[in-house]
Amino acid sequence: xxxxxxxxxxxxxxxxEAAGDLPERPQTLDSAWLRQVCLEAGADDxxxxxxxxxxxxxxRSEILAVFPKTKTLVSFVLxxxxxxxxxx
Numbered sequence: 001x002x003x004x005x006x007x008x009x010x011x012x013x014x015x016x017e018a019a020g021d022l023p024e025r026p027q028t029l030d031s032a033w034l035r036q037v038c039l040e041a042g043a044d045d046x047x048x049x050x051x052x053x054x055x056x057x058x059x060r061s062e063i064l065a066v067f068p069k070t071k072t073l074v075s076f077v078l079x080x081x082x083x084x085x086x087x088x
Contacts, residue, residue: 031048034046034074035048038074038076042078043076043077043078044076044077044078044079045076045077046074046075046076046077047074047075047076048072048073048074048075049072049073049075050071050072050073051063051064051070051071051072051073056073
């Protein structure tokens with residue numbers, strides 16, 4: 001399995017970061033804006049879940065191992081096996 005650090009997009013990001021060629025990071029994201037981005041990208045529905053929520057406690061350690069600063073998770077839904085009439 002290839003390490004995440006070896007992925008071409010990660011390498012490109014790290015190079016841009018080292019060169020100081022990244023836009024300023026926002027302190028917070030607007031949930032309405034992020035929801036709209038997901039919908040425009042093809043999601044049928046979008047939701048947000050706090051990382052500290054009890055319902056995902058069994059997954060929290062795995063999530064934080066990969067993304068240690070996680071505060072919120074984004075869940076998006078895509079319909080599968082759509083009928084042709086729904087695609088028009």
